Amino acid sequence: MSKFCGIDEAGRGPIAGDLVVAGCIFNSNTKIDGLNDSKKISEKKRYKLYEEILPNTLNHIVTISPQEIDEKGLSKCMTRALEEIKKALNADEYLFDGNTTFGVEGLETMVKADGKVAQVSAASILAKVVHDLNIIRDSKIYPEYSFEKHKGYGTKLHIEMIKKHGYSPIHRRSFKLKALEETLI
Numbered sequence: 001m002s003k004f005c006g007i008d009e010a011g012r013g014p015i016a017g018d019l020v021v022a023g024c025i026f027n028s029n030t031k032i033d034g035l036n037d038s039k040k041i042s043e044k045k046r047y048k049l050y051e052e053i054l055p056n057t058l059n060h061i062v063t064i065s066p067q068e069i070d071e072k073g074l075s076k077c078m079t080r081a082l083e084e085i086k087k088a089l090n091a092d093e094y095l096f097d098g099n100t101t102f103g104v105e106g107l108e109t110m111v112k113a114d115g116k117v118a119q120v121s122a123a124s125i126l127a128k129v130v131h132d133l134n135i136i137r138d139s140k141i142y143p144e145y146s147f148e149k150h151k152g153y154g155t156k157l158h159i160e161m162i163k164k165h166g167y168s169p170i171h172r173r174s175f176k177l178k179a180l181e182e183t184l185i
Contacts, residue, residue: 005091006119010127014152015175017135018063022126023085025058035121037114038128050129053122060088070174078102142168
């Protein structure tokens with residue numbers, strides 16, 4: 001029986017917090033009901049599925065800090081994470097959600113795979129839950145930014161908090177926002 005690994009990421013778009021990439025191979029006879037793109041299911045259901053996915057899969061989760069993203073760039077960080085997952089999870093086939101392999105050999109891609117392929121949906125949920133748990137942890141360290149509300153994305157509230165308090169150590173300074181360019185120069 002061939003092994004199939006689904007891969008997805010969470011946190012590529014935020015201006016703060018970690019990038020998290022997860023790979024997931026189902027144990028034989030694993031069937032998990034309710035899997036879908038992590039963005040299309042409620043937070044409560046995501047956490048419940050996360051608890052079900054972990055013991056029923058071989059998985060590997062890579063967390064990349066905002067500092068590494070700023071230092072190496074998002075593409076190189078994605079390449080490193082994908083290569084690490086391939087090395088950690090031995091599969092016959094790897095499918096990554098999206099339309100680029102970031103130069104990683106032996107990786108197939110599919111747009112919206114996180115809503116179509118169970119293993120990619122599971123990886124999407126693992127990545128999203130870890131990303132959100134990390135940013136919620138960081139919200140306790142930097143409460144003035146309300147990270148628990150916007151999860152690091154460039155919302156109006158988040159931009160207002162950056163204008164008021166400046167950047168925190170978990171902000172990605174390499175991500176440029178027009179709304180901030182004049183304020184923080």
